[in-house]
Ligand SMILES: Nc1ncnc2c1ncn2[C@@H]1O[C@H](COP(=O)(O)OP(=O)(O)O)[C@@H](O)[C@H]1O
């Protein structure tokens with residue numbers, strides 16, 4: 001009987017920043033409901049920016065770790081990651097010959113996503129020779145090419161054919177992964193030794209993020225865990241992919257490192273914690289919880305649904321952009337006011353930079369799209385909601401205490417980023433190959449914008465800590481008022497005169 005909580009051993013290298021190697025393995029195993037264990041093959045000095053150096057302890061030490069685990073614990077699955085050198089490969093191979101667990105997944109790690117070799121070139125033959133010991137091998141495209149001793153596949157069809165040749169040569173299953181393909185899809189397929197047609201194939205839109213440190217490690221250890229439980233590779237891959245997608249999408253919550261950051265292995269636990277009512281530790285969490293109803297109303301707006309699934313009429317989108325451009329003008333002035341009142345240089349710089357970016361970058365983006373519009377599609381003055389929202393922002397940032405001004409501008413960062421996440425989900429669910437607003441939706445997921453949202457939130461929490469209770473109360477009121485204005489803004493993008501006569505619009 002498959003164990004309720006599979007005992008899964010990761011044989012892998014380390015990553016002191018916790019995003020790749022056995023650290024990622026242990027998190028992934030636990031995230032998939034397994035009990036994780038690990039034996040160290042190499043101690044790696046690395047972070048999200050790159051690999052600095054590698055220390056390989058004597059192989060006797062590795063053999064002793066493997067035996068210590070196997071003599072005491074029944075191992076349901078093993079995931080093998082970074083091996084590094086010929087002696088390490090030989091040690092692990094000998095152990096597999098003696099004590100092979102029922103599920104063996106081999107991720108043939110060669111080069112880190114951040115760059116930096118993790119397998120000596122002269123160890124490639126030895127690694128190929130051990131493939132036959134694995135049930136499943138999970139190379140990325142460059143690794144697959146090395147295993148096949150061929151050029152790197154330049155198309156998905158070529159990759160599948162190459163995967164089949166490797167599977168046939170070594171009598172194993174190969175997971176061909178599309179993470180390294182160019183383009184906006186990330187397909188994965190299981191190919192076996194018997195036929196070139198994939199045994200199972202999955203496809204999905206690429207998550208727009210740079211945070212892919214450790215994806216290969218995470219996927220392979222998740223698969224080992226799920227397979228020990230379900231005994232069905234295709235089913236396991238379906239679950240692991242859905243989980244990894246969420247982990248990539250929520251990677252921005254982590255704010256770890258300055259390079260290719262880690263994925264959020266426990267995004268589903270984060271949600272559970274919130275649903276259990278874990279006490280809000282930050283004032284901004286309190287505000288966020290209080291705004292849940294307004295955010296739900298935003299998600300239910302026709303405009304937001306249409307923008308997400310791509311069915312929004314272009315005229316309505318242009319009308320929205322037109323108003324948004326005029327709103328940004330007011331928003332940029334509000335940020336400038338906050339910059340002038342900021343208590344320190346860091347905050348002044350943050351808001352001044354935000355004001356510049358609103359005026360330059362974002363307006364450019366809007367104008368580029370509006371230029372493609374029919375003459376007269378844009379150009380009306382600010383609508384009622386735009387006027388109300390910008391006047392509110394200017395009054396709060398100019399005349400209220402500084403922390404209250406912060407609370408007024410935060411929803412435009414935070415609620416907007418959250419709507420962007422929701423729109424991305426709607427777009428993925430709609431599955432349209434050519435989404436008419438794809439370039440627009442991508443701007444929501446921009447890493448710079450996510451980072452700015454995190455900073456704005458931290459500044460608000462900082463300001464709230466030093467604020468009197470009355471000021472905190474006013475911050476709450478103003479934050480909720482701004483959220484309601486965000487809702488009204490998304491709800492009112494249609495100037496009646498210009499769009500009269502279009503179906504469905506009064
Ligand atoms: N940006 C992304 N969006 C969605 N899936 C991704 C993304 N980047 C990687 N993946 C998925 O992560 C897994 C591992 O990715 P890959 O880059 O191919 O391997 P490795 O991390 O070993 O280089 C694959 O299932 C791939 O489809």
Ligand SMILES: Cc1ncc(COP(=O)(O)O)c(N)n1
Nearest residue numbers: 013020021112113214215216
């Ligand atoms: C110890 C170790 N093992 C593997 C990887 C590969 O990670 P990635 O999945 O980012 O290519 C890594 N960076 N470090």
